[in-house]
């Protein structure tokens with residue numbers, strides 16, 4: 001019985017042949033499925049082949065393998081790439097991961113000479129390379145989408161420059177502000193997010209090949225050549241670090257987490273503003289759903305989903321940090337578990353950013369209701385206290401007497417509150433909510449979008 005099972009196991013699992021030398025027994029099918037990463041790392045097949053082409057060219061140029069063989073392998077890899085792109089070859093679970101799937105496809109195409117490709121390389125430095133190539137590209141995309149959201153925000157800010165509404169602290173009406181000032185606050189958050197991706201790009205942009213399993217290789221490789229052909233800015237300095245480092249992945253997910261934090265805060269505000277209690281905005285129908293029972297309902301689903309998906313991305317971050325914690329040097333299979341969190345956080349963040357950009361573009365503001373809410377006399381309390389202070393009364397004293405008036409104490413003081421427009425306009429210094437200041441912010445923001453290439457490129 002036992003023996004039968006083992007024969008069957010062996011027959012189902014050593015298709016790749018990497019167990020050929022060392023193992024006398026096949027893999028348990030249950031474990032084979034558990035061990036396989038092809039279900040998710042297939043997403044890296046382009047990067048994997050791109051890396052292999054750069055590697056094999058270098059092997060040929062350095063005469064580590066015959067140039068003819070290098071050429072045949074390169075040609076084979078290009079054709080395998082095309083086969084995978086067009087779906088002519090399917091990924092096979094029994095071939096464990098993306099690397100073995102590609103190796104096997106190459107072998108089927110060009111025969112045993114394909115075996116020379118893995119000279120001076122390990123899957124440990126190979127997967128580090130793939131992930132770095134992948135995140136380099138994805139960072140370009142996510143930065144562009146972030147700028148797209150900022151463009152949507154700045155357009156709204158420009159078009160509603162004169163709209164005044166209450167600014168809040170503790171979710172209590174505090175002082176009148178321009179809506180544009182509020183929107184430009186989010187612009188600043190997403191600009192910092194963009195900068196954060198720019199900053200962490202340099203830690204992704206490091207070429208790890210040549211580290212092999214952990215210690216480097218015994219062949220006269222040319223790492224610089226590989227780095228240059230793959231357009232990496234530099235080489236990893238320590239082979240043991242290079243195969244075990246996933247800090248750049250953690251950083252990427254953290255960057256996504258903070259983007260989601262900002263999206264979630266914005267979502268929450270839009271949800272509140274769209275309630276009948278507030279009535280400040282009307283969300284675009286295209287981003288809302290109805291209720292199956294209550295005909296009057298229009299629900300802010302997009303905002304709610306973004307708010308909830310933020311939790312997913314935080315989860316991805318904690319997953320990765322927990323994987324890394326306590327890992328001894330160097331490569332450990334634990335690191336295979338980095339893929340799903342990073343793919344998930346990337347996909348979730350990109351989708352959330354795109355949905356939010358579309359939604360922001362379609363928001364309608366109810367200017368009259370918003371101004372009305374900013375016109376409650378007590379919103380002028382600070383300004384009245386300021387006026388008293390200008391007349392020589394110590395501010396603390398002025399603060400107390402205005403407070404007493406608001407509480408309803410009788411007073412002989414004349415209380416002549418300024419209008420919301422006057423209050424907003426009296427705050428004219430840099431960064432404040434006065435018109436000149438907000439226009440300056442918008443112009444500077446447009447300048448930033450231009451400098452970062454957004455206004456010249458196609459929006460994504």
Ligand code: ARG
Nearest residue numbers: 037041097123124127335336
């Ligand atoms: N699938 C592996 C990963 O994602 C590739 C590296 C495997 N290396 C190894 N020695 N088993 O990390």
